[in-house]
Each structure stands twice: as structure tokens, then as C-alpha cells.
Amino acid sequence: MSSEKSKNPFKKGPSNKSPILWTIAFFALVGYYFPFQSFFTTTEDTIDPKSVILQALETNLAGNWSQKYTSEPHLAGTNYGLVEWTEQKFKEYGLKTTIDTYDIYVSYPEDHDLKLISNKTGDVIYQAPLKEDIIDEDSTTKGDDLIPTFLGYAANGNVTAQYVYANYGTKEDFDYLKEQEVDVKGKIVVVRYGKIFRGLKVKFAQEHGAVGVLIYSDPGDDYGITPANGYKQYPHGPARQESSVQRGSVQFLSQIPGDPTTPGYPSKGDNVERKDPHGSIGKIPALPISYREVKPILKKLNGHGKQPKHFAGELEGFEYFTGPNKNYNLNLYNQQKFNITPLWNVYGEITGEKKDEVIIIGNHRDSWIKGGASDPNSGSAALLEVARALNELSKQNFKFKRTIVFHSYDGEEYGLLGSTEQGEYYADKYQRDVVAYLNLDDAVSGKHFKLNASPTLNHVLLEIAKQIDFPEKDVGSLYDHWLKTSGKVGSLGSGSDYTVYLDHLGIPSVDFGFVGGKGDPVYHYHSNYDSYHWISKFGDKDFVYHNVIAKFLALLTLELSEHEVINFKLHDFSKELEGYFNDTVSRVPKSWLHKTITDQEEENWDDYEFANKVSNGQYPGDKPMGMKCHMMKTIHNQKHNYTLADLLKDASHDLGHFKNVTRSIDSTGVELQSLYDDYDNLPIWKRIAVVFRIRRLNKVLKYFERSWIYRKGLDNRFWFRHIVYASGRYTGYAGQTLPGLNEAIEDGSFDRFVKWVNVLSRSVKRTSSQLNA
Missing domain, CATH: 1.20.930.40 (Transferrin receptor-like, dimerisation domain)
Incomplete structure (x- = not known):
């Protein structure tokens, strides 16, 4: 072992050593930590980087990027053309690019069916269409390239059984049914969206012995923006289109995200060990349906079973009984193709003076539908806008202090696949170098600004919010709006790509965006109607809120990069x-x-x-x-x-x-x-x-x-x-x-x-x- 003296060049050495040698050693070490010229030159800036960024974003191109991303299907592991296009835009904006490939276990829809059957006659009295209506003025809802309504990772199966209604399908809801002696064993469970992640609805149903699950969107969760209250349905008004279906993953998100066959390690390389995926995905079939499709099914439960008040929504014609009704069965059929397929992340880097201090900005690119104007492409559009703005600084020979890396992930929708696998693959590098992770997802789905973050970032987030004007008159800054509508920076859970950074690697993270709230048009989450037409007509006319998000993220990135002392509290x-x-x-x-x-x-x-x-x-x-x-x-x-x-x-x-x-x-x-x-x-x-x-x-x-x-x-x-x-x-x-x-x-x-x-x-x-x- 070397002595303490040999480790410490500042410790006084033997008297026979020349002071000149110690001086040289001293300045050599200083030079390693900080460029020599910094001690002898001034820090006077020739440009104001904040002004350059805001000036660049006075030109708002977010709508252009939204239109591009929503014009073609981009389900995870498909559409390599958009991978290349994203890389091309990164290069155009001066970024050093990489395409990073992972081989991941996913499922794709093949066939499905849902029938309501009379047990007395054996006749099919209703067959759900399991598809959304075409809207003439919305091109995203047309064509032969539409993605069917399905739930990623839902098990294959063809089951026929009585059915019960289980409210939101939470653990508490299933516990309540058990207390009330409403047996779900051997039955198909119908639940509504909301409260918890959809995959956990399937998990809890499976654990209680159910053989299948249907999930629908209830108008009671639309903040009163319903036809019953006088609002017209999309495309004629802000209410939910009655044929709208929320697709999504039914992976057990809170158990473990990422590739279900590589729990805790990356799915990369030729000799990856694959494990049974059912530790994080279910074994029973499940389908998503619209509230129009579920009406004739749930009406048959009226007068049967219990009628708990806290199970009630606002579905017309249904009195929110639990059932079952022994006179009717459902036949649920789900067929998907499960395989291991390449997924592609795209990275773009601005190399800073401090290569060991890195800021990552991430957004996922994949979508359940051809559109995805809000989720994820409002974030994708803002990501490109920030890259464009920072490039304006680079073109003026501005040298960033910290390295900034843009990430465009694949497979987020199925279970945070692209981000989780790369986080596991680069775990040591990220834990060594990354200062903070900034996440964009559905950055604009309403007009209520939401912030969730590691508390160390709270101060800088609110300081930046004070520097951005809110788009509506007489509101003031983005901070003023946030203070009136929320006033709290929330804690991070899961459901987006920050999960691997914070929960697995211990990297400070933030997730933010404008979300729907009281008075906002209903957001057609994971539906064909999350389209360019919807967002440009109802969600964000003129893409003003996209521009606010881009300004906020760009200034936040600049502050975290350029503040000499890392701006954490x-x-x-x-x-x-x-x-x-x-x-x-x-x-x-x-x-x-x-x-x-x-x-x-x-x-x-x-x-x-x-x-x-x-x-x-x-x-x-x-x-x-x-x-x-x-x-x-x-x-x-x-x-x-x-x-x-x-x-x-x-x-x-x-x-x-x-x-x-x-x-x-x-x-x-x-x-x-x-x-x-x-x-x-x-x-x-x-x-x-x-x-x-x-x-x-x-x-x-x-x-x-x-x-x-x-x-x-x-x-x-x-x-x-x-x-x-x-x-x-x-x-x-x-x-x-x-x-x-x-x-x-x-x-x-x-x-x-x-x-x-x-x-x-x-x-x-x-x-x-x-x-x-």
C-alpha cells in the first residue's frame, strides 16, 4: 500500500526536495481539475445564452414535428423510418448521434372478439365491434394502417363465463367484493379505467381467480365534460368520443419494469439469459373497450348483486350493480403474437467541458396508435425544439459546461422498455456521471401545469417557472399559474421513463407537463383520437403550450448545465x-x-x-x-x-x-x-x-x-x-x-x-x- 505522503501532493515533503518540483506538481493537478486558462482569463460573456434560446423559440416549429410523428403508426419495435428521421433531426441540430438496439419480448395484436351470450337460448345477443369510429375530418382515424384495440402483454385465451363489475379494480375494490361475498372466481371482471395502473387491475383480478378482464372508460371520470351535461362529443365538441378506446400495457408495472424476460439486467447481446416473463405479466386474457361497447353488457347486471355507492360512475343505463347475472355469459377472445424483437433508442449528445457531469433529457417515441399527438409526441416535439434552440447557442461558439444528451426511447408504452434496458446496461456509467434526468412524455394534454420531481430539484424548477410567461392573459408567469392551480411539487412514482433513473440508479429526476383538469377538453388517452387534428383543434391550438414547455425545458437545461455549483438544494x-x-x-x-x-x-x-x-x-x-x-x-x-x-x-x-x-x-x-x-x-x-x-x-x-x-x-x-x-x-x-x-x-x-x-x-x-x- 502506498503511503499517505505519496497520495497527497499538498503534504510537506522532505527538506531536500526542490520547491519548484512541488509547484509544478501542484499546478499539474490543478490543470487536471480545471483548465489553466480559467485562472488567467475573465468570465465575461459575449452573448446572453438565455436570450439566444428564447429568441430561437420565438419561431415555434412544434406543430411541424407533431404532424410528422402523428402521420404514421409507430408501435414499439416498428417504423425504423422514424428512428432514422429522429436521428437525422438530431444531426441537423449539431448533435453527435447513436442508435442503440435492444432485443425485447413484446406482443402484437392478431385477433380478438367479445360476445354477450344468453344462457337460456345460447344465442349471441350482442357482439362488440372492438374498433373506433372513423372521423371524416380526422385523417389519423382512417386508413388500413390503424392499430387494433388491444392491451400489450395481455395473455392469449378464449374464455366464456359469467361476469361481475369491480369498479376501478383496485385492491380495495376486490377486497370489498370479497367482504360482500361477490365471488369473482371463474368469472370475467369488468372494470373502469382510473385510480391505478391498468396492469394492476389485471393482476388483482387474476389473484382473485378471475379468468378474464374488460377495461372501459367511464364518463364519470371526465370532470363533467360529458354529453349529459350538454357537451358535444369529439369532433364536434370537447367531450369524449363514445367509441374511444384506451389501449395500453397490462404489465405489472410496480413489480418490475423493462423486458419481462430479463428482470434486472439488460436484454442486449447474443447470449442473453431469458426467464419466464410471468413474474411481471399476467396469465389471463384482457381487452380494452369503449363505453359505448360496454353499455349493453353492463346493463344486464342491473338488479343483480350489490349496488355500492362508491362504485357508481355516470354510464347511461347502468345502475352500477356488481352482478353476476346468471342468465348471461361473456365470451372473451384475445390472440396476440409474442416474440423477441429489436427496439431502438436514439441518442444525441452535446459534449460539454465537463464530460463527467452529464444531463440527460429523455422522451419516448413509440405510441399505441398512428397518432399519439399528446402521448408521446407533444414531448417529442418539445425535445426537438430544445435541441434546435441549444444548437443556436452552439452556432455562436457557445461552450456548454456540462455534457447534454438527448434520448428518444422505444417501447415505453409496453413497460418502460427502452429506458429501463439502457439504464441497466449503462448503470455504472450513469451512476458515475449523470447529474440529473429530465423527462418529457405527454407534455401537453391540457392546460394545468404539473411538476413531479426529486426534491433537490424543486428550487431550480420553480425559479425557471418564474422566468416563463404563461400564455393566458392576467395570469403572469408559469410559476404564478402553478401556484394557483397546484402549488406543490409532487413525488415521482412510475409510468414513464424517469423510473429507472430515480428508483433503480438514484439519479435526481423530474417529470412535467400540462395535464387535463377541470374545464379542459377530454384527452383521448391511447385512443385513435389522440391525433394531430384533436390537439390542434382542442388540445393546444397553435401549439402555444408546446412552446411554453420547450422554453421551460431549454432554460432548465441551460441552468443545470451552466450554474458552476450544481444547482441542487x-x-x-x-x-x-x-x-x-x-x-x-x-x-x-x-x-x-x-x-x-x-x-x-x-x-x-x-x-x-x-x-x-x-x-x-x-x-x-x-x-x-x-x-x-x-x-x-x-x-x-x-x-x-x-x-x-x-x-x-x-x-x-x-x-x-x-x-x-x-x-x-x-x-x-x-x-x-x-x-x-x-x-x-x-x-x-x-x-x-x-x-x-x-x-x-x-x-x-x-x-x-x-x-x-x-x-x-x-x-x-x-x-x-x-x-x-x-x-x-x-x-x-x-x-x-x-x-x-x-x-x-x-x-x-x-x-x-x-x-x-x-x-x-x-x-x-x-x-x-x-x-x-
Whole structure:
């Protein structure tokens, strides 16, 4: 092992060494960390990058890109022409491009059928068309290249059975049916969209013994924009087209995203091990249908079974009985082709001065339909607009500080396929280099601005929102609009491509966009009517909100790239964490609080992935001395009658100390940025000191989110490794905070709860030590 002297060029050496040699070594090291010319040149800008970006986006081309992407089908693993076109646009805007291929297990529709059968006569009394109406003025709904109504990964099958209505198909809904002795075993379950991810509706139905599932869109979930309230249907008005069908994936999203045959590792290369996919996809057939198609089916349940008030929607002619009606059966047939097929991601890079500090901007390209004007192509259009705006800066010889990479993913719709597989493939590189991930998906589907993010990003997101004008009169800034309509930055769950970055790799992420709300036209999610015609007539006339999103994202990217001190606020994270903890503690059964805690199995150093990689030298940085020993002795030094109440009190104390540490780090960041902004007036020795201090602080900031990654993952969900944020196991889309703790409470497991309090407390202590080092 080399001596400490040999590691540290700043330590005073033997007296016979020449001071000149130490000076050369010193400046060589400084030069490695920061270009020499930075110490001797001024930082005066010749251009205002913000003005260049906003000026470029005064020309709004989002509608052009929307029209291109929505003019042809682009189901995952199809339409390589759009892959090449996207790469071509990236090149046109000065990006260094790559097409990255993965071989992934997906399903494609072949045939389907749905019949209502009289058990008395055996006659078919209704056969659902299982297709959407053609709209003359909407070209996206026409042609022989339309994608059928289907659910990705729904199992093949031909089943005939009685049927029951199960409301939204949540865990609570199925539990209620069981309590009311409404048996779903051996039956087809009809559920409506909403509340939870559709794949979990199938999962819960399957677990209760159902043999098939139908999912429809209920007018009761359309915020009152319905024909019953005087609104005309699309294309004549803002109400839902009654033949509209929501396609989608029925993968078990909250169990594990990505290729179902390669759980936790990338589907890339010739010798990939393939596993049984049914750990994350179902074994029973399922179909999506329109509310017009479901009416004659559900009407037959009137007067049969239970009529719970909380199951009611606004479907005309249906009184929301659960059924079953023994006089009628459904015959459900679903046939799909399951195979392994190439999916293509497209990347475009602007190489910055700091190649080890990377910002990724991502959006998926695939769609369930020929259109997809909102999902995903409002995001695709904004992505190209941001690339175009940043290229205007590059053309003026502007040098970006941090590297910026644009990602266009394939296969998001089936289960975050393209993003998950590449995140698993590049895991070490991303954990080493990526500062933040910025996600676009259905960036414009309404007029209500929504922000969900890692709390470290909250401050910069709101600061940028203050710089963007809101399109409507007398509103003010985008921030003013957000404050009136939401006023809260939400936590991230799942359902889009940020999932692998935050939940698996520990990279700060944000997902944002304009969503539908009260008063907005109904958004035809995953339907043929999510078309260029719909979005240009009802969703976003003149593509104004697309332009706002592009401006917001471009300025956010610029700020994260050019702010010398990475613009994170750790105190925002620590405050949120303390709030999550206090909220969780309030739900702890009182009978648990005075139970004595026995010794638990020691955690290995390897279980704390970030800390272990730092200690092994995989990440640059220092591990505080003694941290490993402190962690390993945590449980065994407890008092004899140490109770859960004592443990929670100690954990709360740790969180209070952590808040103080993060407040200090944020203050240091402000101080260093201020010094850097006054760089030209500093003496050379102080410039050198500032550069070294910033470099060290930026390592702390870049790796902060990694500190919450627990290698073993959550209980029964190994892929989700973030101990603060995860996809809700019973919701899919919605996030679960402190998932280990809250799932232990839900399951009534005292020992698991104690385990996760210790995991949290150790992470808090270790991170506090790292920040103080």
C-alpha cells in the first residue's frame, strides 16, 4: 500500500526536495481539475445564452414535428423510418448521434372478439365491434394502417363465463367484493379505467381467480365534460368520443419494469439469459373497450348483486350493480403474437467541458396508435425544439459546461422498455456521471401545469417557472399559474421513463407537463383520437403550450448545465424526508411502540451500494473514517429494553441533525457560486481555492441521491432500490414515499418495519457524515 505522503501532493515533503518540483506538481493537478486558462482569463460573456434560446423559440416549429410523428403508426419495435428521421433531426441540430438496439419480448395484436351470450337460448345477443369510429375530418382515424384495440402483454385465451363489475379494480375494490361475498372466481371482471395502473387491475383480478378482464372508460371520470351535461362529443365538441378506446400495457408495472424476460439486467447481446416473463405479466386474457361497447353488457347486471355507492360512475343505463347475472355469459377472445424483437433508442449528445457531469433529457417515441399527438409526441416535439434552440447557442461558439444528451426511447408504452434496458446496461456509467434526468412524455394534454420531481430539484424548477410567461392573459408567469392551480411539487412514482433513473440508479429526476383538469377538453388517452387534428383543434391550438414547455425545458437545461455549483438544494430533500417520516410514524400501530427490539441480522457494507462503491474507489471521493464500523455496530449497542418508540425517537433526532447539515451545505453552495460569479476580481490563489472547493462540493451534490440506493431493493420488489421513493405497489402510477416502512405497516410486519427504520437511519447518518467530510 502506498503511503499517505505519496497520495497527497499538498503534504510537506522532505527538506531536500526542490520547491519548484512541488509547484509544478501542484499546478499539474490543478490543470487536471480545471483548465489553466480559467485562472488567467475573465468570465465575461459575449452573448446572453438565455436570450439566444428564447429568441430561437420565438419561431415555434412544434406543430411541424407533431404532424410528422402523428402521420404514421409507430408501435414499439416498428417504423425504423422514424428512428432514422429522429436521428437525422438530431444531426441537423449539431448533435453527435447513436442508435442503440435492444432485443425485447413484446406482443402484437392478431385477433380478438367479445360476445354477450344468453344462457337460456345460447344465442349471441350482442357482439362488440372492438374498433373506433372513423372521423371524416380526422385523417389519423382512417386508413388500413390503424392499430387494433388491444392491451400489450395481455395473455392469449378464449374464455366464456359469467361476469361481475369491480369498479376501478383496485385492491380495495376486490377486497370489498370479497367482504360482500361477490365471488369473482371463474368469472370475467369488468372494470373502469382510473385510480391505478391498468396492469394492476389485471393482476388483482387474476389473484382473485378471475379468468378474464374488460377495461372501459367511464364518463364519470371526465370532470363533467360529458354529453349529459350538454357537451358535444369529439369532433364536434370537447367531450369524449363514445367509441374511444384506451389501449395500453397490462404489465405489472410496480413489480418490475423493462423486458419481462430479463428482470434486472439488460436484454442486449447474443447470449442473453431469458426467464419466464410471468413474474411481471399476467396469465389471463384482457381487452380494452369503449363505453359505448360496454353499455349493453353492463346493463344486464342491473338488479343483480350489490349496488355500492362508491362504485357508481355516470354510464347511461347502468345502475352500477356488481352482478353476476346468471342468465348471461361473456365470451372473451384475445390472440396476440409474442416474440423477441429489436427496439431502438436514439441518442444525441452535446459534449460539454465537463464530460463527467452529464444531463440527460429523455422522451419516448413509440405510441399505441398512428397518432399519439399528446402521448408521446407533444414531448417529442418539445425535445426537438430544445435541441434546435441549444444548437443556436452552439452556432455562436457557445461552450456548454456540462455534457447534454438527448434520448428518444422505444417501447415505453409496453413497460418502460427502452429506458429501463439502457439504464441497466449503462448503470455504472450513469451512476458515475449523470447529474440529473429530465423527462418529457405527454407534455401537453391540457392546460394545468404539473411538476413531479426529486426534491433537490424543486428550487431550480420553480425559479425557471418564474422566468416563463404563461400564455393566458392576467395570469403572469408559469410559476404564478402553478401556484394557483397546484402549488406543490409532487413525488415521482412510475409510468414513464424517469423510473429507472430515480428508483433503480438514484439519479435526481423530474417529470412535467400540462395535464387535463377541470374545464379542459377530454384527452383521448391511447385512443385513435389522440391525433394531430384533436390537439390542434382542442388540445393546444397553435401549439402555444408546446412552446411554453420547450422554453421551460431549454432554460432548465441551460441552468443545470451552466450554474458552476450544481444547482441542487439538499435542504429541500431533508425537509421532505422528515415530513415523510413523521407522516409514516403517525400510522404506526400504537401496540408496536412499546415492543422491545431484538437483535437483527447485520447489514453488509455491500448493501449500501453508493457507499460501497466509494469505499472501493469506483467513484471519486472520500469515505469518512470509521463509518463502516459505526454502521455495523448500530443494533448491537442498544440498551436491553430498547423499544420501537426509542428507535423512532433516535431516527427523528438523526433526521433533525441531517436537516442542519443540508442547510449548511446549501449555504456553502451559495457562497461558492457568489465567489465564482465574482471570479474576475479574485486573486489567482483564491481562484484556485474556489475551483477546488466547487469541484469537491459538486461531487457531493452529484452523488447525493445515490446515497438512498439500497442494493437488496425493497421487500419482494428487488428492482426498486430507492429507500425514499418507489412506485406504489398497489397503484403503479402514484408514488410511495418511504416504501419499505409503509409497506411493512400495510402488511402488519413489526420486524420488517424495524429493519427499514434502521436502513433509513443508517443512510441518514452515513449521508450526514459524507456531507460533513
